[in-house]
Amino acid sequence: MSPLDFSSYRKIVVLTGAGVSVASGLPPYRGAGGLWGDLDPQAVATKKSLLETPEKVWELCKKQRTQVLQSEPNPAHQALAALEASLLPSQSFLLITQNVDGLHVRAGSKKVVALHGEICRTRCSQDACSLQPFEDTQLYDEVPHCSVCSSPLRPDIVLFDEFIPVDAEWATKRALRDCDLFLAIGTSGTISPASNFVRSADYAGARTIYINLAAMDPPNPYFHESYLGKAEELLPQLFSF
């Protein structure tokens, strides 16, 4: 497999999903099954649950924070950070991730949009409150409260029944609008968001590449090329400079 040549691209957009963090020991957030004990993320990590039983949301957050704190970036994260660092000032780069683990930033990536928020960040549950979201690795046994308005605090992640934050959505759309290279890594190529993103990128005339363990079923024609395998093995080969 020959490495990709990034030198001729001006605007590079990368989307990453759970497949990038598997080698760091982090299982996919969705459909994690019995991993969380009797906590079903899709039932617990919702706005409704946050209002009615915030202690359940924090119990799930504690389990996830514990896992993230024990994990380290793997060669897939490192290859993406090295790619960004190797680009010329005239080349723009945006890494959009569905992962809430913060491992891209820990690996050294700079321009990162966390579509679904970050598990190790906390904010007030009242959107109008002046408290700014803050880095937080505490493992709370009881629901913490806001120092400004006394409302319950919440992990700064997008819950299953919430929308993507407007700023993240806007940054993503703007980047895709005129990108000339788009890569989707470790995420399904046939469902949202990759399926929507690749359509926009293709419309903009970009070269589009799918990198994932599993082949697309059915194939998504907006992806022009695909590489199948583990992200932590493929990226260091494809991104060797």
Ligand SMILES: [Zn+2]
């Ligand atoms: Zn508040």
